[in-house]
Amino acid sequence: MDMPIRDTPEAGAGSSLCPAGARIPEDPARRFGEESFRRVVEWAPTAMVLVDGQGTIVLVNAQTEQVFGYRREELVGQLVEILVPERFVGAHPSLRKGFQDQSSPRPMGSGRDLYARRRDGSEFPVEIGLNPIGSEGDVMILASIVDITERRRAQERLESALREKTVLLNEIHHRVKNNLQVIASLLNLQANHTDDPQVRAILGESQDRVKAMALTHELLYERKDFSRIDLGEYLSRLVQLLSSSYRADSRRIAVRCTLPETIQYLDLERAIPCGLIVNELVTNAFKHAFPGERRGTVSITLAGRDDGQISLTVADDGVGLPPDLDLGATKSLGMQLVPLLVDQSGGTLTVERTGGARFILLLHADPSRRVSP
Numbered sequence: 001m002d003m004p005i006r007d008t009p010e011a012g013a014g015s016s017l018c019p020a021g022a023r024i025p026e027d028p029a030r031r032f033g034e035e036s037f038r039r040v041v042e043w044a045p046t047a048m049v050l051v052d053g054q055g056t057i058v059l060v061n062a063q064t065e066q067v068f069g070y071r072r073e074e075l076v077g078q079l080v081e082i083l084v085p086e087r088f089v090g091a092h093p094s095l096r097k098g099f100q101d102q103s104s105p106r107p108m109g110s111g112r113d114l115y116a117r118r119r120d121g122s123e124f125p126v127e128i129g130l131n132p133i134g135s136e137g138d139v140m141i142l143a144s145i146v147d148i149t150e151r152r153r154a155q156e157r158l159e160s161a162l163r164e165k166t167v168l169l170n171e172i173h174h175r176v177k178n179n180l181q182v183i184a185s186l187l188n189l190q191a192n193h194t195d196d197p198q199v200r201a202i203l204g205e206s207q208d209r210v211k212a213m214a215l216t217h218e219l220l221y222e223r224k225d226f227s228r229i230d231l232g233e234y235l236s237r238l239v240q241l242l243s244s245s246y247r248a249d250s251r252r253i254a255v256r257c258t259l260p261e262t263i264q265y266l267d268l269e270r271a272i273p274c275g276l277i278v279n280e281l282v283t284n285a286f287k288h289a290f291p292g293e294r295r296g297t298v299s300i301t302l303a304g305r306d307d308g309q310i311s312l313t314v315a316d317d318g319v320g321l322p323p324d325l326d327l328g329a330t331k332s333l334g335m336q337l338v339p340l341l342v343d344q345s346g347g348t349l350t351v352e353r354t355g356g357a358r359f360i361l362l363l364h365a366d367p368s369r370r371v372s373p
Contacts, residue, residue, distance in 0.1 A: 103132035180214035289318025
């Protein structure tokens with residue numbers, strides 16, 4: 001449906017895109033030509049409404065008819081408030097005047113929920129872009145109106161699904177943590193019912209491994225972030241657990257945990273093997289680095305690097321490692337696990353034997369990348 005047009009003295013020779021009794025400023029005519037401007041508005045994929053300085057609708061397109069349910073002849077000549085919900089009509093003229101006084105292209109009501117009113121009185125959510133057209137003192141407003149009802153519904157469905165997923169993951173991690181704690185308790189009970197010191201030590205080490213895994217799920221449950229954990233907080237609490245397991249040795253063996261000011265995050269899939277690596281290395285230091293009554297320190301240091309990698313160092317100032325030690329071939333189950341856990345974490349492990357023992361694990365903060373040997 002084309003709008004009736006007429007010639008106006010102000011526009012000069014040629015046709016005007018305004019309906020009878022209305023005039024569009026010259027700027028669009030100079031830029032596009034009036035006919036081109038009318039076509040741009042008519043063929044726009046969104047509802048387009050042109051309003052003069054008094055708030056009167058002077059031009060609409062076919063999408064406006066479809067979105068609002070009006071015929072265009074019902075809209076032209078009406079105040080634009082006919083498209084505004086009743087609850088906002090009273091305040092709208094002052095808002096419109098404020099835009100005209102300081103007009104510049106911008107979205108309307110940025111950061112707020114906007115609604116429009118159909119012919120049948122029903123309301124629907126919209127996004128509105130406002131563009132001033134014309135020269136100073138003779139400005140019209142071209143409004144682009146997008147019905148976002150389906151987008152809003154899709155967003156609500158997504159938010160509902162995410163809430164359900166969060167509840168489910170929360171419950172899963174809570175149950176996994178509880179089940180692992182039950183296993184740790186069973187291992188403790190079993191250790192208390194054996195007189196064999198070697199068996200008791202093996203069960204105790206297994207219990208520490210289970211606790212290390214349970215701790216990751218406990219942190220995920222507490223923080224409600226199921227994609228990653230704060231590696232520094234995890235290591236700090238893990239070291240506390242290990243210190244309590246070796247309480248008898250803690251008087252002569254100090255444990256230091258140094259963390260960076262910037263939080264280093266790690267995804268769950270790598271956090272568990274990372275925690276188990278620390279568990280095995282700290283446990284090995286308690287058992288072998290300080291024989292007899294020798295005193296010393298075990299230090300765990302976490303640091304972020306400029307190349308996007310995370311450095312995790314476990315060191316001690318004890319007697320050091322045998323020069324021919326092969327982690328994969330040692331008789332210690334815990335040390336045999338370390339190379340497997342390093343591979344699972346996607347990192348690399350460097351062993352230094354001077355001044356005690358130092359193990360440096362490098363990990364990429366980005367879970368999709370592995371550290372090259």
